[in-house]
Amino acid sequence: MTGRRVVRVPGANGTWWPRLVHGPVPPRPGPQWRLVRVTTAGICGSDLRGLAQAPVHGAADPAGVVPGHEVVGVLADGPGSGERVVVHPLVTCAARDEPLCASCRNGRFGQCDSFWQPTVRWSKSLGFSTDLGGGWADWVWAHRDMVRTLPPDLPDRTAVLAEPLSVAISGVRSVRDHAGDDVVIVGGGTLGLLTVVAVASVLPGSRCFAVVRHDFQADAARALGAEPVRTPADLPGARPRGAEVLIDGPGLAVDAGGTSSSLIAAMRAVRAGGRVLTLGNPDDCTDLSPLWLKGLTLLGHLEHAAEPSPRPPESADSLDEAVRLLGAAPDLGRLLVTHTFATDDVARALAVARARRTHRAIKVILQPPS
Ligand SMILES: [Zn+2]
Ligand SMILES: [Zn+2]
CATH class of the missing domain: 3.90.180.10 (Medium-chain alcohol dehydrogenases, catalytic domain)
Structure with missing residues (x-):
């Protein structure tokens, strides 16, 4: 053959x-x-x-x-x-x-x-x-x-x-306790947009915002039910402190960009005491100051997972x-x-x-x- x-x-x-x-x-x-x-x-x-x-x-x-x-x-x-x-x-x-x-x-x-x-x-x-x-x-x-x-x-x-949707689902399942909380996703590529789909399924009642760079990404995010914004400072009700660092942003941020700048944007966007989930596998990060300034929790995730007790009609894998x-x-x-x-x-x-x-x-x- x-x-x-x-x-x-x-x-x-x-x-x-x-x-x-x-x-x-x-x-x-x-x-x-x-x-x-x-x-x-x-x-x-x-x-x-x-x-x-x-x-x-x-x-x-x-x-x-x-x-x-x-x-x-x-x-x-x-x-x-x-x-x-x-x-x-x-x-x-x-x-x-x-x-x-x-x-x-x-x-x-x-x-x-x-x-x-x-x-x-x-x-x-x-x-x-x-x-x-x-x-x-x-x-x-x-x-x-x-x-x-x-x-x-x-x-x-x-x-x-x-x-890629499986990557998003397995990651968002690891932060299920944020159901109902506002969520901000950084990254308007395939993984970011599929994370909008995963959040809609896994975190019922959560409002979803997407930090995206381009008009066509904003259109896709909107079509999937997220509200697109260009920077964390554009989030509704945001009170920026200095360089786009929010104190009262969403409780959960997802870095779906996988770069230093997308991870920094996620840490800037989330509220003080909030959680940041990395889905995009960033290799480095040039500014960790929002992490300690705001007392954030950073959660890593890699690829696929099975959930021991899925909620019907969900599949475990x-x-x-x-x-x-x-x-x-x-x-x-x-x-x-x-x-x-x-x-x-x-x-x-x-x-x-x-x-x-x-x-x-x-x-x-x-x-x-x-
Ligand atoms: Zn991949
Ligand atoms: Zn093994």
Whole structure:
């Protein structure tokens, strides 16, 4: 079996480039692994960062990594062959056919013990692996534990949002005690906008504000039920103290931008004594003064999780819950997926994803030509 795949290849000065190659599909990793024919894959901010940086976290060899962890496809062999699925990207204990570690038993999949080994077989996640493939390809391997069947009437364009929505759901579930509180989300990209969806479901009665940079992001936030603002000082009733630092802002802020400046904006926007949840994986922060000035609590979160006691009709697993919510909103992809490219056209797709303002881009997706 052969197919197309986009791989990371080394460039000058420690940079990396995507290159489309044709070649054999890597061998089946084990008897429980299923071959998935990719039909749609998303481009995530972490893919763009991963292409720019070396090494790739958790990959034994960063060369040859196939990016793409937002994957929708069709089971190509074994039981259920022909079913449309979305793939859980994390290769946790269950997918390794190993006894569950304490993190996996507690449903905290982002902290699975196997990710902390000096060398991680298959890497920690699809999209960062050489031998499992990734979404930016014709084929990918997924353990049977990693596939979720899709409702037949859920189009790929919406189903491809399940992975980032699962990240948002699992994060917002960790701050359920803020139900009814005002929430401010910083970041108008896919993750920020899907956090609006997660807040509406997980925190009933909460008003949601979104700090966004661009008009088209404000329009999308409004369509999802959030009130868009440009800076924390624009929040209703805000009393700025100095440089946009609010004393009486919302009780919960979510950093969905994943940069130093978005985290700072989140800390400035939240009220004194409030809580800040990081969903966007910021690497650094150049100003922590709002944290101690206002006595804030900073809460980190990584990727997907299962909740031990979900509230009916919620699903325990955050990816299952994302599929359930999208099943009730099958048109969401029309709002958030702004650009579609053939996998062969990955260079143009990445250029659009990197210049979001110019192209008014939210989610950019790749589809292998049929
Ligand atoms: Zn992602
Ligand atoms: Zn584990």
